[in-house]
Amino acid sequence: MEFVLPAFAGIITTFALIKRVPVFDIFITGAREGFATLYKIAPTILGLVFAVSLLRSSGAIEVICRAAEPLAELLGFPKEIVPMALLRPVSGGGSTALLMSVFEDCGPDSFAGRVASVLAGSSETTFYAIAMYYGCVGVKKVRHTLIAAIAADLTAVIMSVVFVRLYFG
Amino acid sequence: MLNYIWSFLVTGSVVCALLLGNTQSLSQAVIDSTASAVELLMTMAGVICLWSGLMKIAEQSGLTDIFARLFSPLLGRLFPRLDKKGAAFKCISMNISANLLGLGNTATPFGLKAMQELHRLNGESDTASDEMVIFVVMNTASLQLVPTMLATLRGSSGSAEPFDIIVPVWLSSACALAAALLIACCGNLISRKRRL
Structure with a gap:
């Protein structure tokens, strides 16, 4: 699978050569537009990284986790994964670090390890995606995007437990 | 909406750090966050x-x-x-x-x-258009056929079968996507009715 990226780039270039497109000139124009996009999303990214690192260092996550653990156990959700599930929507790097610690503590092929894997594979860093995509065009009223995205995250949390139970018995 | 979430994250963290006595690490986070934001942007x-x-x-x-x-x-x-x-x-x-x-x-x-x-x-x-809502929502539900990154992480942690979670991942993502699209489409329909 490591070859997908170069193959993708190769196909694009070869196809353009066959169609006699001035490949490199157009590449430069496009890459310049990329910089303009980056300029537009930079403040959004900075603001989010700031807020999320405050959240992680304040100890708030641990407090919420301790409160949520009894509820998680009641629902049959492995309590080792609660911190990861909570951090997943706001921080990709943070939740990957927590995924690795679940693997270390319980093993990747344990029930908790499998649920954590499925959750990581079926959810996204929702708030980053929303803030970045809307931030780059200056849209302020996002309407029902947030509700739909939170519904997706919750569904992924519930379904990862359900499907791991069903699939691995 | 994002205004409220962001303010809540910032003020909530400050209050929480004061109550828990984590002010030292919070100050460090303020300084470090700018550097890690720039690092992320450069990548x-x-x-x-x-x-x-x-x-x-x-x-x-x-x-x-x-x-x-x-x-x-x-x-x-x-x-x-x-x-x-x-x-x-x-x-x-x-x-x-x-x-x-x-x-x-x-x-x-x-x-x-x-x-x-x-x-x-x-x-x-x-204001977001109907299409924007659907498009962003599709990107917040993770659609992928081959979770390469995930399998690599599992493999490096000593999993016997790094890819054996692939079927539950598909099913779970499909459900998440369906839930998100359902709400997005219903929201679009409701607001379109209201405009008529």
Whole structure:
């Protein structure tokens, strides 16, 4: 699978050569537009990284986790994964670090390890995606995007437990 | 909405750190966060510029038309008001293809381009259009056929079968996507009725 990226780039270039497109000139124009996009999303990214690192260092996550653990156990959700599930929507790097610690503590092929894997594979860093995509065009009223995205995250949390139970018995 | 969430994250963290006595690490986080934001931006800079360039080539050579035609039966239903030969539709198709292949970072530049096209079609308004809601929601539910990153992490942690979680991942993502699209489409229908 490591070859997908170069193959993708190769196909694009070869196809353009066959169609006699001035490949490199157009590449430069496009890459310049990329910089303009980056300029537009930079403040959004900075603001989010700031807020999320405050959240992680304040100890708030641990407090919420301790409160949520009894509820998680009641629902049959492995309590080792609660911190990861909570951090997943706001921080990709943070939740990957927590995924690795679940693997270390319980093993990747344990029930908790499998649920954590499925959750990581079926959810996204929702708030980053929303803030970045809307931030780059200056849209302020996002309407029902947030509700739909939170519904997706919750569904992924519930379904990862359900499907791991069903699939691995 | 994002205003409230962001303010809540910031003020909530400060209050929490005061109560728990974590003020030292909080001050450090304020300083470190700017550096890690710039680091993240620099990583993204390369990816975004490179793939914006390649996307431009694909656009000019007509390769994106082929992708758009491939996805038009499916995406046409989700975006009935979009012109199937338009730039927005092509960018959305490229974004979905990259997502399906598990090229998360590569999908972002295509997605940003798609948003810019949708924004233009929406008359540069500061309110999200129906299409934008559906498109962003599709990107917040993780669609991917091969979770390469995940399998690599599992393998390096000593999993006997790094890929054995793939079926539950598909099923769980499909449910998440279905839930998100259902709410997004219902929301669009309701607001369209209200406008009539």
